[in-house]
Amino acid sequence: MLSARERAQIAQVWDLIAGHEAQFGAELLLRLFTVYPSTKVYFPHLSACQDATQLLSHGQRMLAAVGAAVQHMDHLRAALSPLADLHALVLRVDPANFPLLIQCFHVVLASHLQDEFTVEMQAAWDKFLTGVAVVLTEKYR
Amino acid sequence: MGMKGEYYPGKLIGKVLKIFCISNFVSDMVSFHRLLVVYPWTQRFFDSFGNLSSPSAILGNPKVKAHGKKVLTSFGEAIKNMDNLKTAFAKLSELHCDKLHVDPENFKLLGNVLVCVLAHNFGKEFTPQVQAAYQKVVAGVANALAHKYH
Numbered sequence: 001m002l003s004a005r006e007r008a009q010i011a012q013v014w015d016l017i018a019g020h021e022a023q024f025g026a027e028l029l030l031r032l033f034t035v036y037p038s039t040k041v042y043f044p045h046l047s048a049c050q051d052a053t054q055l056l057s058h059g060q061r062m063l064a065a066v067g068a069a070v071q072h073m074d075h076l077r078a079a080l081s082p083l084a085d086l087h088a089l090v091l092r093v094d095p096a097n098f099p100l101l102i103q104c105f106h107v108v109l110a111s112h113l114q115d116e117f118t119v120e121m122q123a124a125w126d127k128f129l130t131g132v133a134v135v136l137t138e139k140y141r
Numbered sequence: 142m143g144m145k146g147e148y149y150p151g152k153l154i155g156k157v158l159k160i161f162c163i164s165n166f167v168s169d170m171v172s173f174h175r176l177l178v179v180y181p182w183t184q185r186f187f188d189s190f191g192n193l194s195s196p197s198a199i200l201g202n203p204k205v206k207a208h209g210k211k212v213l214t215s216f217g218e219a220i221k222n223m224d225n226l227k228t229a230f231a232k233l234s235e236l237h238c239d240k241l242h243v244d245p246e247n248f249k250l251l252g253n254v255l256v257c258v259l260a261h262n263f264g265k266e267f268t269p270q271v272q273a274a275y276q277k278v279v280a281g282v283a284n285a286l287a288h289k290y291h
Contacts, residue, residue: 020266027269030269031206031269031272032272034269034272034273035269035272035273035276036276047158069170070218103253103256104272106253107256107257107259107267107272110258110260110261111261111263111264111265111267112264112265114261114262114264115261117261119171119174119175119178119179119196119200120177120178120196121180121258122178122179123178123179123196126179133175
């Protein structure tokens with residue numbers, strides 16, 4: 001359950017990301033692969049060649065999905081259903097990996113946005129992304 | 142940046158930590174406050190700290206600040222004892238298990254929050270490689286602190 005204040009903070013965070021989806025998304029993936037090398041198993045082609053164009057493209061796609069989640073934060077299950085199916089049937093990313101991605105996301109935002117990304121915004125963003133991760137792994141069994 | 146084995150943890154951490162010496166910005170280090178706000182269930186260990194009812198109350202709380210400083214000083218010790226973390230933190234580990242009854246999961250949370258604070262302070266300089274080095278340090282400290290649990 002998100003409070004009105006949390007909803008506003010999540011929207012604020014997204015406003016800071018919007019327009020930079022490709023750049024932030026690519027850096028997010030790069031940090032994930034560098035800090036947590038075991039996550040590369042889920043991105044065999046992407047992590048092997050580390051091609052900037054592919055990272056930007058995939059990063060863009062991932063953050064666009066996050067943006068869609070922000071637009072529908074009150075009905076995530078419905079909005080993310082196709083992505084949940086994808087993760088359950090095809091990708092099957094172990095749920096333990098989502099906190100790793102979320103940590104890297106916080107670091108991307110903290111390092112780029114610094115004072116604009118406040119402690120309260122981080123709290124709301126963490127709660128929101130954790131909720132997204134729950135929905136994406138809900139159909140696993 | 143390459144991913145084919147150019148990353149040697151031991152060498153890189155030493156170099157990185159000289160640049161990002163934690164003691165250089167103790168006054169800005171509000172990791173403890175951040176821990177209590179972002180992961181509010183961690184407040185369960187600090188009933189005696191007084192007012193933790195809001196982010197601003199936590200930020201202004203003198204006991205939070207004092208404890209944060211103590212924790213940061215410990216991290217500083219970790220950097221000096223990178224090759225011997227388990228020994229260096231043995232007593233603290235026993236304390237957290239036997240007296241303080243802290244779930245070791247909290248050490249990981251604090252470590253992650255510390256990394257976020259470093260990212261906030263160093264901005265673009267906090268590259269993926271630097272993050273990786275620091276995540277290894279905080280993971281090492283968390284393991285060392287959990288080591289004596291029984």
